[in-house]
Amino acid sequence: MSNSKCRRRLCVCVYNCIFLLLYVLAPSRNGVKCSSILRPPFAVVDTRTAQSSTSDGVVERRFSSVSYFPTVCGIASINRVNAQTMYFNNVWDSLQGWFNACSYGKTSFDSADNIIVVGQPVLGCNGLWRGGGRNNSPWNWPTCNEPIQYQLYDASVNYTRNVLGLSTSQYKRHAIFMPDGAVCGWSGLAMLGCPTPCGAWFYGWGIPLLAHEFGHTLGLLHATTEGAEYGDQSDVMGSGTSMRCMNAVYSARLGWSIPITVLSYLAPDMRGQWFSFRLPAMQATDVNHIRIDGVFWDNISQYTMLYVSFRARIGYDKGLLDLYDNSVSIHRVTEEGKSELIGILSQNMELVLPF
Numbered sequence: 001m002s003n004s005k006c007r008r009r010l011c012v013c014v015y016n017c018i019f020l021l022l023y024v025l026a027p028s029r030n031g032v033k034c035s036s037i038l039r040p041p042f043a044v045v046d047t048r049t050a051q052s053s054t055s056d057g058v059v060e061r062r063f064s065s066v067s068y069f070p071t072v073c074g075i076a077s078i079n080r081v082n083a084q085t086m087y088f089n090n091v092w093d094s095l096q097g098w099f100n101a102c103s104y105g106k107t108s109f110d111s112a113d114n115i116i117v118v119g120q121p122v123l124g125c126n127g128l129w130r131g132g133g134r135n136n137s138p139w140n141w142p143t144c145n146e147p148i149q150y151q152l153y154d155a156s157v158n159y160t161r162n163v164l165g166l167s168t169s170q171y172k173r174h175a176i177f178m179p180d181g182a183v184c185g186w187s188g189l190a191m192l193g194c195p196t197p198c199g200a201w202f203y204g205w206g207i208p209l210l211a212h213e214f215g216h217t218l219g220l221l222h223a224t225t226e227g228a229e230y231g232d233q234s235d236v237m238g239s240g241t242s243m244r245c246m247n248a249v250y251s252a253r254l255g256w257s258i259p260i261t262v263l264s265y266l267a268p269d270m271r272g273q274w275f276s277f278r279l280p281a282m283q284a285t286d287v288n289h290i291r292i293d294g295v296f297w298d299n300i301s302q303y304t305m306l307y308v309s310f311r312a313r314i315g316y317d318k319g320l321l322d323l324y325d326n327s328v329s330i331h332r333v334t335e336e337g338k339s340e341l342i343g344i345l346s347q348n349m350e351l352v353l354p355f
Helices: 080-089 095-102 146-162 207-217 248-253
Strands: 010-015 019-024 044-046 065-072 114-123 126-129 137-140 173-177 188-190 198-202 223-225 258-264 273-278 287-296 303-311 327-333 339-345 350-353
Touching (some): 065 080, 080 095, 080 114, 126 146, 137 146, 146 173, 198 207, 248 287, 248 303, 248 327, 258 273
Parallel strands (some): 044 273, 065 114, 065 173, 173 198, 223 339
Antiparallel strands (some): 010 019, 010 350, 019 273, 126 137, 188 198, 287 303, 303 327, 327 339
16 A cells, blocks of 8 residues: 555554554645655654553453253253363363453353253243233244244243342343254344343354354444454454454453553644554453544544554464454444454555545
């Protein structure tokens, strides 16, 4: 992009992969080509030792859930041994390990807080769901329609309260794993946010899928790119089955990641200045990204925030695709609150962002 004109105000370039340089143009420089300014010599304001700011969100210290492996039409779901292994037994490749690594030890996923119930609830081969204002909504196994989803959810909540004797304000997530043979048309579904008891339904298996749906119960939307709802595959909230953590937007929103520094795009001292940062790999430390506030996005009548981070295949980011490995990612927050990946930069690349 070195021949593009910097008509949009913000130029970004990367040298030696882990160095980020942001040049915020004064309005009078709009006609200057990037290639004429993205070259030394330049004046650098070095903020690599800046004090870290606070994270964006409030950390949920203990993730809690009750996972149900029901029996429907005489067909049992997965057994307890397999569930225990995926959840806890192998601390490295387990959901427990994923939460510990991706949250930097801030959110636990422990056996005391995440209970597994095998064989319950028990349903027949067909029935009527009478909840949610829908009287006598029918379901027939093996179809995975909403009535059977909510029939299982209601039965699970009742089992938690009345049989296990647990408070659903503490154990508020109810994960329901459909038995083999179900015709679902999806791998997972979940309610968004969990201020009261909430549900997640699974017909697939695997840590990235579990993390994706549980991420919805933490309030996260999908990780997008322009025109693609699941397009950001660097985050479990996008598509893909490889092992990886969250992008900077969602990691910060959960209170897991902390910015190296926060810049205000509207601040007068941002104009015409170079800012140099050393970005660590996100999995190396929780202080791991730059946030830029006050960005007015093209054709959208509101301000947004940009997040700049460096990703590499270490820790639970070991499954990053080549596109994201050893590269700087630039995300924005959409008007709906989703993360949107807007740029990926590897060594000696530069980008003009569309402001």
